[in-house]
Amino acid sequence: MKHLVLIAALAGATPVVALDVVPVADGVYALVGALSQRSAENLGNNATFGVVVTPEGVVLIDAGAGWKAGIEIDAAIDTITDQPVRFVINSGGQDHRWIGNSYWQAQGATVIASEAAVADHKDRGSMQMTGLNALVGAEGLEGTTLSYADVTFASEYTLSLGGIELEITHAGQAHTPGDAFVWMPSTKVVFAGDIVYIERILGIGEQSHSGTWIEVFEAMVALEPEMVIPGHGNPVPLAGATADTYDYLVNLRTQMGAYIDDGGDIIESVNVEQSAFSYLQNYEGLAKRNAQQVYSEMEWE
Numbered sequence: 001m002k003h004l005v006l007i008a009a010l011a012g013a014t015p016v017v018a019l020d021v022v023p024v025a026d027g028v029y030a031l032v033g034a035l036s037q038r039s040a041e042n043l044g045n046n047a048t049f050g051v052v053v054t055p056e057g058v059v060l061i062d063a064g065a066g067w068k069a070g071i072e073i074d075a076a077i078d079t080i081t082d083q084p085v086r087f088v089i090n091s092g093g094q095d096h097r098w099i100g101n102s103y104w105q106a107q108g109a110t111v112i113a114s115e116a117a118v119a120d121h122k123d124r125g126s127m128q129m130t131g132l133n134a135l136v137g138a139e140g141l142e143g144t145t146l147s148y149a150d151v152t153f154a155s156e157y158t159l160s161l162g163g164i165e166l167e168i169t170h171a172g173q174a175h176t177p178g179d180a181f182v183w184m185p186s187t188k189v190v191f192a193g194d195i196v197y198i199e200r201i202l203g204i205g206e207q208s209h210s211g212t213w214i215e216v217f218e219a220m221v222a223l224e225p226e227m228v229i230p231g232h233g234n235p236v237p238l239a240g241a242t243a244d245t246y247d248y249l250v251n252l253r254t255q256m257g258a259y260i261d262d263g264g265d266i267i268e269s270v271n272v273e274q275s276a277f278s279y280l281q282n283y284e285g286l287a288k289r290n291a292q293q294v295y296s297e298m299e300w301e
């Protein structure tokens, strides 16, 4: 069963293109948003969110990119269950992971994030609001205020609700400094957030580190997940995550290492070999930028 949820006009706003509700395991769902850039249509929810339904309420992985973005996610959850959202886990530092916190806290939910993620939120929050204002617009961001997690942890945290256990692990810097993956032992599903991108190319920004990102991915693989709910794209078995994310990072660093050893400079670094990954959406827009960022990382390693 897979169905689109078209959200009715939100308080007079234009109808919003919906999230795809994808069942993954018993009581486990992915809400799959657009693979494209943030926009007034997608309210900044150009990402994938995770939902775990328990007898005592819902755990949501990632808050969405604002107040109205939170309403959109809440409406999608309403098509699955009448249970209230009791906990929200911010799996990292990107806007669509946490800027909807104030909406969920107003609904009575408790927000959990790694200490490193909260530090990142405080560091980049206002810049992210400026970016969202430019891409989503003032109307789409209406009602949004910055609010931080209620509960934080250094590297590991176990959340128990309705007999369900979720093990949250911050294993290091990946796409953002405070990224964490959420493991559900009872279903062998892992919620990876921005640690895993599927169907579209990942982005390596100044807030990322491609080297430790590989190590974080390997720590997630050690769990032997049967299904991976990524931060972008549809849920996949582990092999799919390895192909679109892990192999991409390993290839780029391997190519860049050889290029730097040959005395290459930053100008031509954008041309290192990545064409095996040109099947990924947004490749043309991001591949060269990723290469330049990895050059900057590796020239001093």
Ligand SMILES: [Zn+2]
Binding pocket: 047, 094, 096, 194, 231, 232
């Ligand atoms: Zn993201």
